[in-house]
Amino acid sequence: MPAAPRPHRAAHPRRRGAARAYSRPALSKGILTGADDASTIRLAPLPADVAQRTGVAAVSLDHGRREVLLDDGERVGYDGLVLATGARAATLTDIGSADPGAVETVLRDLDDARALAGRLVTRPRVLVVGGGVLGTEVASACVAAGCEVTVVGRDAPLLPQLGAHLADVVVAAARRHGVRFAHHEGGVRLRGAGPATTVDLADGRRFEADLVITAIGCRPNVEWLAGSGLLPARHRGGLAVDDRCRLVPGVVAAGDVAAFPGPTGHRRSPLWTSAIEQAGTAAAALLRADAAPLVPRPYFWTEQFGLALKACGALPVAGPPAVVDGDPDVGGALLRWPETTAVSINQRVPIARLRALALAG
């Protein structure tokens, strides 16, 4: 039997900002459109028996001595450790696709969202780099603010994330709202130093705007683990855990920082529900030797261009769906891809029903 960990006093240097925890998905939705503010997206406080330290960062880990070093010099001991440092916005500079000195606008935290919302008031012409779900959600908020918006990227918009059918539904709605799209497999290059305004697409087209927003995915916050011996040489893909979210004995990882094993190897799944599922498994695995493995139940949603889309099951989905209810072209619809995925568009469906539909043959 392992020694019983001290769960509540374990080092848990989770939140860097001094602000109370808030709902990150709301940043690209209600905060940008103005429907929300910091007070309405605040999360319920942690139970009173969790000691919380905010406004500090963990800067290194000495797992031999079971200590986390904080940036104020304090060392926090632990029996069990949860690594949940999340991710940050990837930039074009990160991937070598920006001229030296380029200053990029990204959306990851509340300060980013507030700053961006402030910029949108002046209705700049906007270029969104990255046609993933975050990029298109941002585009939606920008058109709602009255901006002219173009989305440029390497892949066809939303295709790798959602699959052809669903991507078409969302992109068609975006075009109806006036959004323009351009992509090329060769990717983009950000031109010039200072606040970005010019983007070259690999096919030679040049795009100019008042504001360029980079939304090309996120990178795991693992650099602070560099000296710990727990960080593999290739860590761009996150902390590779086992099916109980364990990294090494006494250390678990969950959320955007963790890469969970699946049929195609270890992959990060930087989504709200994945983080919640993994957190439950990780905590149980830290406390009990016989904790059950996690069988992920993927659940995804997005809101953009008047569409509220919820999906249970795997994404992207290939091929056309069976229409269970409604009509995707007129109002809401309930769609399914047998034995894989069920999707509701502008329809309120209990998640249990959506899940059952996804699993049904």
Place this chain on the structure above:
Amino acid sequence: MKITVDRDRCEGYGLCEERAPRLVHLDDDGELVVDVDEIPAERVAEAQDAARVCPVAALRIGA
């Protein structure tokens, strides 16, 4: 202690129900139903947990 739902915010994601199925559920129309008037003392932590997983912060636990 009571659970209150901000109807305008709740998007019917149902994550709260997965955490606290004895306290809240989505009905057939996808509307969230609060199943208890007063939260039993032994389920207050469960209720807080449900509120914390809601991605739009639509649940409030309070007097």
